[in-house]
Amino acid sequence: xxxxSLTVNGQPVTEEVDAPTLLVKFLRExxxxxxTHVGCDTSQCGACVVHVNGEAxxxxxxxxxxxxxxxxxxxxxxxNNGTLHPMQQAFHDKHALQCGFCTPGMVMASIxxxxxxxxxxxxxxxxxxxxxxxxxxxxQNIVQAVRAGAKNMRD
Amino acid sequence: MYDFxxxxxxxxxxxxxxxxQCDDGQYLAGGQTLIPVMKQRxxxxxxxxxxxxxxxxxxxxxxxxAITIGGMTTHAAIAASSEVRSRLAALADLASxxxxxxxxxRGTLGGSIANNDPTADYPAAIVALGATIxxxxxxxEGDAFFTNIFETALEEGELIRAVEFPIPERAAxxxxxxxxxxxxxxxxxxxxxxxxxxxxxxxxxxxxxxxPDMEAALARDFSPEAIEKLQxxxxxxxxxxxxxxxxxxxxxxxxxxxxxxxxxx
Ligand SMILES: Cc1cc2nc3c(=O)[nH]c(=O)nc-3n(C[C@H](O)[C@H](O)[C@H](O)COP(=O)(O)OP(=O)(O)OC[C@H]3O[C@@H](n4cnc5c(N)ncnc54)[C@H](O)[C@@H]3O)c2cc1C
Ligand code: FES
Ligand code: FES
Numbered sequence: 005x006x007x008x009s010l011t012v013n014g015q016p017v018t019e020e021v022d023a024p025t026l027l028v029k030f031l032r033e034x035x036x037x038x039x040t041h042v043g044c045d046t047s048q049c050g051a052c053v054v055h056v057n058g059e060a061x062x063x064x065x066x067x068x069x070x071x072x073x074x075x076x077x078x079x080x081x082x083x084n085n086g087t088l089h090p091m092q093q094a095f096h097d098k099h100a101l102q103c104g105f106c107t108p109g110m111v112m113a114s115i116x117x118x119x120x121x122x123x124x125x126x127x128x129x130x131x132x133x134x135x136x137x138x139x140x141x142x143x144q145n146i147v148q149a150v151r152a153g154a155k156n157m158r159d
Numbered sequence: 160m161y162d163f164x165x166x167x168x169x170x171x172x173x174x175x176x177x178x179x180q181c182d183d184g185q186y187l188a189g190g191q192t193l194i195p196v197m198k199q200r201x202x203x204x205x206x207x208x209x210x211x212x213x214x215x216x217x218x219x220x221x222x223x224x225a226i227t228i229g230g231m232t233t234h235a236a237i238a239a240s241s242e243v244r245s246r247l248a249a250l251a252d253l254a255s256x257x258x259x260x261x262x263x264x265r266g267t268l269g270g271s272i273a274n275n276d277p278t279a280d281y282p283a284a285i286v287a288l289g290a291t292i293x294x295x296x297x298x299x300e301g302d303a304f305f306t307n308i309f310e311t312a313l314e315e316g317e318l319i320r321a322v323e324f325p326i327p328e329r330a331a332x333x334x335x336x337x338x339x340x341x342x343x344x345x346x347x348x349x350x351x352x353x354x355x356x357x358x359x360x361x362x363x364x365x366x367x368x369x370x371p372d373m374e375a376a377l378a379r380d381f382s383p384e385a386i387e388k389l390q391x392x393x394x395x396x397x398x399x400x401x402x403x404x405x406x407x408x409x410x411x412x413x414x415x416x417x418x419x420x421x422x423x424x
Binding site: 006022023024026045046047048050053059060061062065066067069070072113116117132134135136 | 160161162163164165167187190191194195197198199207209211235258259260261262264265339340341
């Protein structure tokens with residue numbers, strides 16, 4: 005079995021994995037980081053988005069062995085001693101979730117988006133979240149939350 | 160997903176040698192097509208040869224007349240490259256419209272063209288720009304590369320090193336995306352060089368094709384009006400739940416005009 009060494013949420017990790025293990029399965033089942041969700045098997049929903057070396061990636065469409073040596077950030081990395089990340093706080097404030105299933109991926113995708121574009125327009129947000137599906141909210145409040153979160157992150 | 164052996168070569172020759180030694184090997188690039196296909200058990204390679212650590216496959220380099228882009232360059236890197244943006248904006252635009260940001264962060268030029276999905280975007284650029292595919296063993300003209308639906312001129316184990324794109328005087332890409340996947344229901348790239356105009360269509364047929372009537376009309380007069388009355392035959396175009404052949408034929412005319420207009424601006 006291949007052995008991989010990587011950093012997950014700042015912690016060094018060395019683990020054995022089967023070659024076919026997807027990154028999302030490794031995170032959820034081997035490391036018990038169940039904040040990252042699986043919403044589809046067609047690489048379309050974005051519930052599984054994490055950051056790999058700073059880039060938003062669908063962790064259901066990457067093998068754990070491909071992440072050998074990488075730095076991974078998951079939704080669990082964001083809150084600090086119970087204080088929400090400004091983007092999480094904005095999702096809370098703007099009521100940008102209902103069932104919450106899409107939220108971890110939405111928040112991780114939004115943070116990556118805002119890092120590249122600190123003051124996104126409504127259109128920029130809709131384009132930037134093209135790879136994240138929400139079955140509940142109708143997106144309206146998510147778009148508002150991302151713009152508010154961007155402002156929180158600038159301040 | 161079925162089990163397989165995973166390899167991570169550091170050089171092109173090591174990758175090609177590994178392929179030869181495997182029963183049923185397959186190269187892995189960004190995995191944005193291959194991994195979903197393996198998850199569905201539609202592919203079950205005995206070995207995956209991951210190209211991600213081969214640095215020479217990720218270069219973007221330019222000369223006076225061409226830009227050469229390594230096979231493992233991601234869509235995001237092509238969209239963000241200042242070299243590509245300033246000298247071949249049509250290609251940067253095309254790359255920035257593929258799928259979604261997460262797919263663009265992983266998916267690669269080489270993986271996309273090796274796969275030759277009928278609705279992929281890059282084939283339009285390869286053919287419209289008269290690009291050359293550089294492999295581990297030879298150079299393949301863009302016009303001869305895409306041979307059928309999901310089929311290319313690549314031999315067993317042949318590895319795409321890079322693609323060389325000649326720089327046109329003008330070019331633009333116009334696409335009508337599938338609203339769910341963003342793949343092209345139809346996409347048209349138009350280019351104008353000193354001696355030739357090319358019009359390449361993706362998404363509409365089984366694989367990318369050129370439209371000689373439009374090319375001739377645009378060579379005489381490079382304007383949307385020049386192709387106003389030209390309609391391609393619907394006969395051989397794709398039919399699926401998203402669009403009928405007649406609708407795709409109509410889209411091709413509209414998109415070609417939009418691309419010419421954008422190329423002129
Ligand atoms: C949700 C979603 C939306 C998408 N939307 C679009 C879109 O709008 N437009 C579009 O064009 N594409 C789209 N794609 C596809 C995406 O662009 C993929 O990146 C591309 O099809 C495959 O590239 P890859 O690097 O991921 O290759 P992989 O999946 O790793 O490989 C694909 C195939 O190419 C072979 N291969 C890879 N690299 C090489 C090489 N250097 N030499 C020889 N063979 C090689 C592999 O063996 C495999 O058979 C989408 C994908 C997803 C999941
Ligand atoms: S689980 Fe749906 S894209 Fe990853
Ligand atoms: S809040 Fe339920 S899927 Fe988005």
